[in-house]
Amino acid sequence: MAAPLCHPQAEGVPRPPPGDLVQVDTLDLRDGRRVLKQFTAIDVASRCAVVTVASNATASLAVRLLDALDRLPFAVRAIQVDGGSEFMAAFEAACQARGILLFVLPPHSPKLNGRVERLNRTAREECYDLTLEDFTVSALSRAARRWEHTYNHIRPHQALGMLTPAQFLAQSHKEQLSRTS
Incomplete structure (x- = not known):
């Protein structure tokens, strides 16, 4: 019997x-001279x-x-981040102002943020390994938005x-609609 194509949700x-829960992280983008940052978010349930x-x-x-995150078709209720300084102070206050719970992971625990870590790898392989000719924030932002659309709407x-x-x-x-009818 062949292995299933996906990892099904555990029964029950x-x-x-x-x-x-939305996992958030950063990814270094390098061209040999400069380092830019990708901020990455992924919804644990839908993978958006x-x-x-x-x-x-x-x-x-x-x-x-x-x-x-307003581009998502649902409200975000909680965010999980590593302990990076970019997710302190102003970020914490902004989450609180929006009514979003913030969970900060212990240091050196990337496995607890596995979905966003995997998304960072996928972004590097599918987007940036192919599009680093114009290494500017605006060019990489355009490439990232195109890739985000592909990831959410085209790529199974x-x-x-x-x-x-x-x-x-x-x-x-x-x-959900059929269960409430």
Whole structure:
């Protein structure tokens, strides 16, 4: 018998609703001379992703990621971050002002943020390894937005039974509506 194409949700364990937990991290983008930063967010339930590119990793630039999370088709209720300085002070205050719970992981625990760590690797392999000719924030931001659209609307995901995050959300929304009817 062949192995399944995806890792199914454990039987009897309900999948959390979209927005319950979004993992956030940064990724260094290097061209040999400069280092830019990608701010990465992924919803644990739906795998919907949001990426932004900035000149460096500061709390005020991390707050811009919170604004970009408005692109998600659901409200974010909690965010999980590593203990990076970019996720302190202004970022904490912005989360609190938006009513978003903030969970800070212990140092050196990337496995606890596994979905966003994997998304960073996928972004590097599928987006930046191919598009580093014009190494500017604006050029990489455009490339990241195109890739984000592909990731959310075109690229199937094994963890979602070979659906895209958009298809998964549409399907789960239909199922929720049918249960309440």
